[in-house]
Amino acid sequence: MKRFSTFRIVITALFAALVCVATMLVPIPIPATGGYANLGDGIILISAFLLDPVCAVLASGLGSMLADVLAGYASFAPATLVIKAGVALIAGFILNRFGKSENPGRMLAVMIVSGIAAEIFMILGYFFYEGVVLGLGMGAAAGIPGNIGQGAVGVVIACVVAPVLTKSREVMEMMNKTK
Numbered sequence: 001m002k003r004f005s006t007f008r009i010v011i012t013a014l015f016a017a018l019v020c021v022a023t024m025l026v027p028i029p030i031p032a033t034g035g036y037a038n039l040g041d042g043i044i045l046i047s048a049f050l051l052d053p054v055c056a057v058l059a060s061g062l063g064s065m066l067a068d069v070l071a072g073y074a075s076f077a078p079a080t081l082v083i084k085a086g087v088a089l090i091a092g093f094i095l096n097r098f099g100k101s102e103n104p105g106r107m108l109a110v111m112i113v114s115g116i117a118a119e120i121f122m123i124l125g126y127f128f129y130e131g132v133v134l135g136l137g138m139g140a141a142a143g144i145p146g147n148i149g150q151g152a153v154g155v156v157i158a159c160v161v162a163p164v165l166t167k168s169r170e171v172m173e174m175m176n177k178t179k
Helices: 006-025 040-050 053-070 074-098 104-133 137-166 169-176
Strands: 028-030 035-037
Touching (some): 006 040, 006 053, 028 137, 035 137, 040 074, 040 137, 053 074, 074 104, 104 137
Antiparallel strands (some): 028 035
């Protein structure tokens, strides 16, 4: 197992902070479930596309959970930790498995597919948590449209921003130090 250097710890903490801020920046309440939609998934997917899997999973789960606690949604924090870490894991796994290509069109297609697959996990994860753990039953379905919107916006943000960042030699050198 690769050791966690100071640099990897700092990059992970930086991305966790970015996820937290993006999540809290424009919260869109979903009254039916007591949750909220946000822009954090864009940063989560960017971290999955740029960082090594361990850094991306930790940054995504911890940053999102911290946002829930700070924003007054502590009842969602345990689920958010697991769900958002899963989003990063799924997106990163698919991209690393199928995204090794010099063809920008293929890379974009794999990013879109990996983002969609990861966001489906997010939608199902919150549906299960709200329905079973919070006891909303099928009432949890009321949160699905908001989560679909959140996931779609996250995929678009990541698919626009990540390719731009990968064109920067400095950014890529920095990100390669985490892998």
